[in-house]
Amino acid sequence: MIPEPLLAQEHELARWRRDVPALALRVHDHPLTYLDNAATTLKPQAVIDAVTQVALAQAGNVHRGVHALAEAATEAFDAVRPQVARFLGASADEVIFTSGATASINLVAHSLGRQVVGPGDAIVVTELEHHANLVPWQLLCAERGAELRVVAILEDGRISLEDLARKLDRRVKLVALCHLSNVLGTVAPVAEIAAMAHAVGALVLVDGAQAVAHLAPAELAVSRLGCDFYVFSAHKVFGPTGTGVLWGRRELLAQMPPWQTGGEMIASVDYQRAQFRPPPERFEAGTPNISGVIGLGAALHYLTNLPAHRAAHEAALHRALCAAVAGAPGVTILGRPQAAVVSFVVARAHPHDVATLLDQRGVAVRAGHHCAQPLHGRLGVSASCRASLAYYNSLEDVRALAAALSAVREVFP
Template sequence: MVKNIATARNDFPILAQKINDQPLTYLDNAATTQKPQAVIDALVHYYEFDNANIHRGVYTLAERATEQYEGVRQQVAKFIHAESDEVIFTRGTTTSLNWVALGFGAQVLQPGDEIVITVMEHHSNLVPWQQVAQKTGAKLRYVEITADGELDLAQYGELLNAKTKIVAFTHVSNVLGTINPVKKMTEMAHAVGAYVVIDGAQAAGHFPIDMVSLDCDFYAFSGHKIYGPTGIGILYGKRELLTEMQPVEFGGEMINLVTRQKTDFKAAPEKFEAGTMPIAQVIGLGAAIDYIQSIGWSAIEAQERKVTAAAYQLLKDIPGVEIYGPQIGSSRSALVTFNLNGVHPHDVATVLDTQGVAVRAGHHCAQPLMETLGVSSTTRASFGLYNNLTDVKRLAAAVRAAKEFFQV
């Protein structure tokens, strides 16, 4: 069924409520998106009618659960233009990136090798590489940002050399909204023989992603940021690299044979999916992908561009508001991060909540970037397909109310 994005918010039950006697204006989509009724229904249906463990039973419930679970794997593969055996289910982007760092990075890195990441990384794509660098003797090197909040590609090119073994970067910054030129960055990294790992957590729900076109080696994203359930993530890896990559969790279902002294693992993706997987969440993810496709990428992208541009301009017009990241018209995704001079971001967010406006305040798990920006924290308004111009007008009005309240 084709959906109309103009009425899409009606498909999200949570958005109908009031917060502090005000209509809920949910603007924390970079942290997690709300769930349409179709996703909620898919979760309930599984638990009501199909609840069983997968791959193990020959009875009807188990076969139905397995069929749905593996059907979503094929659905995800089509969604990102990959092969189904290149799609691994994980608990989320954080788990996916940790598995790559520990299961692949730790295998290929040697003392003196270099890992290149960017200063705008979320901690999930930074801390694992720190840990692996410490264990292997590899060196961690950072790409800085320019004054307008974009990656310094000239410096990136200078960092790449024969010692570069792994390059890991975010597709979209969760603070600046910067959409990085990941295809070009991947080509540059491959030119020096490096492997490429992309954190797609802030990209997958906002525009189409294509593994064939990107040609990256690994790509990670989370279901809960694309209108699906929490507790489910995707790790894409090229087939030949998944063969080389080692599992970092061990248990049932991932094995061909276990003897007293050794274990023979199955091929990917099964060798990485130990134990009972988040079956209901996988099925909910499939419903979320169906929902996105029922609206269509062109409608989603157009709506988010309109809302983001309006929010950027309305906030920019408020004296004392400082906005971070690229200007509108540049490579900017669906969020606006800002500070109100003289007021701590947590205080801003608290006042906004009294107006029913939900935003995120803090360092956004990107402390090296905060240090680069010269701040300890910021306020972030991030948008999804159900946000509209009324939402951004409420945001701007609430920020003005905060400014008046604190008399700044």
Template sequence: MNAVTDATAVDWARVRADFPLLTREVHGKPLVYFDSANTGQKPEAVIEAVDDFYRRHNANVSRAVHALGTEATEAYEAARAKLARFLNVRADELVLCSGTTFALNLVAYSWALPRLRPGDAIVVSRMEHHANIVPWQLVAERTGATLKVAELDERGDLDLERLYALLTPEVRLLAVAHVSNVLGTVNPVREICREARRRGIVTVVDGSQAAPHRALDVAAIGCDFYAITGHKMCGPTGTGALWARREHLAAMPPFLGGGEMIKEVRFEGTVYNEPPHKFEAGTPNIAGFVGLGAAVDYLSALGMAHVEARERELLAHFNEALAAVEGVRVFGAPREKAAVVSFLVEGAHAHDLATLLDLEGVAIRSGHHCAHPLMQHFGVPATCRASLAFYNTHEEIDAFVAALRKVRRLLA
């Protein structure tokens, strides 16, 4: 099917009705929620799944043989299996954790820290979220490794020629976003990982902004590690996962110690559990993962191809509508782009603009978006960011533009 057929194959008004929060008003105005890159809204099915777990099944996982303990463990592991199918990976290679930040730190401290030495190098891109920069800086400080930065071209795409030139023999690891949380740039991660693999470089992909919006085949990408965050993909906060090649998980030492990650503890020494449980110390966010499993079911039923087509359609309308507003500067025009638009309005500070738009019921993000190096690249301290999802509407885009024009007049 082509993109138009895909987008119109779903009753999007009915889908929107699945999200109770979207019916509320803010400051007496209908809510226009354009902040899904920050966190996604939750469908009724996810809210009900979490509620049902606490009402009927609440118990700890892998701790008890009673009925509730068995039910909780089965629900938790079912969520792992659903997420593995969603990503097209093996369930026993999927570590459940609190989100991408934890996942990237797990790789930094359990894979990179024991291996890197003075003279080694790590490559990151200019567009990375702080969560895909700071852990590598911390590891570099402790190991004597250095950090190298892959820059962007004038469109806001990764300059691939310059990136590949950086992949010299001392580079041990390359960390890159699948989709930029500021520019919406969709990086060609399959090609990038192939070039890194040819050079013997381990690859880490931040999939936070990809998993909620695109059909994923992590196995086909060819990376070594892939991290996702559940709350951006209609699931509860405090959920996410790290996928890693089995050989890496087997060789990596535990990141945290405690219950569940052990087989046997003696004062003479401890025998660790098999991956992925080796990296899941303590009581997890069980209800959250039950909710994430429901979110995966919901997205899978919609079809990620339909989601992607719908958001592409909304982005086209948004770009056309925003272009008609005078004094707007849009950051980045990448060749392939997700439904994320960063912008400024002439004469207005980003925070002032976002505050006034909030009074009109419009929720957008303002600030540096946890991407200081990217703001420095553009020479600005902050931008406004509108990020759309499949549950948004064309009417909301028009309402946003009307509110933007009103606010612009107030600031003139």
């Protein structure tokens, strides 16, 4: 394995890694090799500190108290909305906080979906989708008497634009697709797909759960992507669990009814009826995940202040990772990964056994169907192992995985 010139300098990477305390852990008497970033990312100390600070000096509730702790919480919380907007190249009033990418997609399905999808209409997804971007659309279609159309992928894992063109017509109300596949690591040509969808009058929702930690800022700018909705989870971009974002185009959000109702989202209410606040508050019923949102702010601050070449470092590492996995004995890679992720199967070994053996050597990967069961069926396997990167991974991590895979081969010759 030849070190790539694009990899970060050793001292710089060491600094990035020191900032993430969990990377110093030892697992089964081995240094932790964390290659499960697609499941969840590890947290920089700055995020841990921000969350701790909420429990101490910002411990009040938001948007309701006039005392010092409530005001401190409100100020820190409110600062994150414009920050997320900058991250996506959008406006703050288009950013809705949710409990995660899954909740964001369900919000669109329940609110906009019930409004615009009727009998005989269609929703388009792709074969790549995570259950979070599939099941809400299945239920909506069943409820509304609509059809769910599934766009095929090519052998290398990219979305077939020919098949998409075949599946698009005036009956399609929404196209929902992932920006970066959590299994195959393929990056969707979102702008091209959005233009095709808009040409038949369909809206476009992009599941950015896997993309946000890996793609460059310009690749995440919603205006360049041309989509109508973009969703992601904080925990996959170095923030806390239980927090997510729905970005939606202002004019669409303005017309959408609330999904969940309760405190905070109403303008006025009497015993019989309620008036709702404009977006984003209309879609944020109840006390939000205050520490989650503030932690997300700390994560985005940390990430966006890393040098731009962290993306080149990760891309070079991804090439090295794919080469190492491809070269491991008995291993077959699924598709042709473009970024962050590589999923693979080992001949004659169940993925759970492989992952357990890797764990014995301190190497954390995911095993199973990665919440993409239909995609695994389409690929002719029931499960796979997945190694996934973050900017803080090193060539040493790749070597540790390669060595551990060789050891797996000794158990399953």
